[in-house]
Amino acid sequence: MTQPISGMPVRPPGEGVPATSTPGEQPLSTQQRTVLERLITRLVALTSQQNAEVWAGIKHDLGLKGDAPLLSRHFPAAEQNLNQRLTTAQQNLSTRQTLSQLTELLSQGNNRQAVSDYVRQQFGQTALSQLTPEQLKSVLQLLQNGQLSIPQPQQRPATDRPLAPAEHNTLNQLVTRLAAATGESSKLIWQSMLELSGVKTGELIPAKHFAQLVTWLQARQTLSSQPTPTLHSIQAALKQPLEPREMQSLQDYAQQTWNVTPQSALTIAQVQDLLNQIFLRRVERSQDTLEIRDIQPIYSPFTPFIDAVKTMSARPGLLLVALLVAMALVWIVI
Structure with a gap:
């Protein structure tokens, strides 16, 4: 756990000691200033901002002039402002880390094309930068688990080709x-x-x-x-x-x-x-x-017989002989 800052902390630029002792109009207490500075230290570690920039940003968000001091009554709003900034910075850092991991994986195999197709179909987008942090994480997880791939052409029938x-x-x-x-x-x-x-x-x-x-x-x-x-x-x-x-x-x-x-x-x-x-x-x-x-036509066992009839029908004499032979056979059977 971080130890409290010892000694008198540096006051924000332009901040003096107000002469009034009206409740709420007093300077920030040592405890209040310590809380704010701890938050600022964490925020500076996550961003490229400096302490003075953060103090100036807080005053701007609270509607204070640059040379106006932060008072005791400003503490709740200042703490909330810093917590919001810290949450945003943490989310941005997480998103940058996810994008970094995705970028490393995109260069492997056909991952780039697979991710592009998936993002286009699922989210209607064409760039990773347009996705929300949750969507980015879902894409990264699918890619890490090997669940995004481009089907090989020979695995699909010709009629099932994907959209051009x-x-x-x-x-x-x-x-x-x-x-x-x-x-x-x-x-x-x-x-x-x-x-x-x-x-x-x-x-x-x-x-x-x-x-x-x-x-x-x-x-x-x-x-x-x-x-x-x-x-x-x-x-x-x-x-x-x-x-x-x-x-x-x-x-x-x-x-x-x-x-x-x-x-x-x-x-x-x-x-x-x-x-x-x-x-x-x-x-x-x-x-x-x-x-x-x-569907292929089913083989018909009667095809040779039909072909033979067609052949004989083209030669009347042969057809007549065949009919006489058939009648004789029937007569014998009877």
């Missing part, structure tokens, strides 16, 4: 516009997109979802300016309108879930849920189509 930089920039611009229109944070919008795409934390959104995500974002922004959106409003807001079958399915879902009709006014939550349903159903339909297209 241009595609990501397009989505980021749409997210920014939507956030400005609705007041929702960009981070929450990105999180919704990750969940819709079925992507786990730290993974990249597949490029195959790009078109549907663009439609989802644009529709949300369009509908955010409508006071009483309906199912018909959703249809009009979609870049790719609903097909009759899709519209009927959506109407059935809305009727069963909320007992609403195509003309009913929808809440913000209902609109977003319906847009989510459209996204998920279209992605599912697209996947089903892809799987059907990739």
